[in-house]
Amino acid sequence: MLSVNQLRVSYGESEVLHGLDFTVAPNEIVAVMGRNGMGKTTLMKSLMGIVPARSGAIRIGDSEITGLKSYERVAKGVAYVPQGRMIFPTMTVQENIETGLSVHGGRSVPGDLYELFPVLLEMKGRRGGNLSGGQQQQLAIARALATKPKVLLLDEPTEGIQPSIIREMARTLRRIRDEKGLSIIVSEQVLSFALDIADRVLVIENGEIVHEDSRGAIDEAKVARLLSV
Ligand SMILES: Nc1ncnc2c1ncn2[C@@H]1O[C@H](COP(=O)(O)OP(=O)(O)OP(=O)(O)O)[C@@H](O)[C@H]1O
């Protein structure tokens, strides 16, 4: 579904991603793990077209998206939940979700989004900025899903969220994958969440993939070691 070949990304003269190679299959959930500053957000931003690739290729199916603008990638089926959620604080919950609808010309929020996130239905008239962190995260995911993506990118969705809500988020994301049949790439530092949700775990260190394991064969001790300073 998504393939990344020799992706290099720099900020000015400083190269941050040094030629990443990986693929994500349809229906697959891949966790990209790594400590602070290792390049997770840079990877997400480059997949989304917020930061340009210096070289390499990004494809959705057979279609190359490497040079496309962010909105063109959204139309091709890539959706993004940024680190820190970045919902629109002064807009209502419903208005926030509606910003995602324009991609396909939809007018009203599909009921299944409120079914996935009942709390958003309850609060649909409330301003986004007045929701709790966990509720804002659900809102950011609902907004991304409103664009009907094939590939959903989530950058550290568990950051600042309590353990019980993290477990619920894992369940909801698996349900979304099962019901909507999309691929998910999630960057994470919380190992328990990644083990709970991922079909495959990649560990990124200083802009390179240094370790990869599939579900059922995840070397937890090794991944934990790579995540500890
Ligand atoms: N806009 C920028 N300009 C220059 N350097 C940047 C910029 N954004 C990030 N970097 C650098 O790129 C490297 C990777 O940062 P990135 O934000 O991708 O890490 P991360 O893995 O997402 O970290 P965290 O877990 O803290 O969110 C870091 O060394 C960071 O300082």
Ligand SMILES: [Mg+2]
């Ligand atoms: Mg980050």
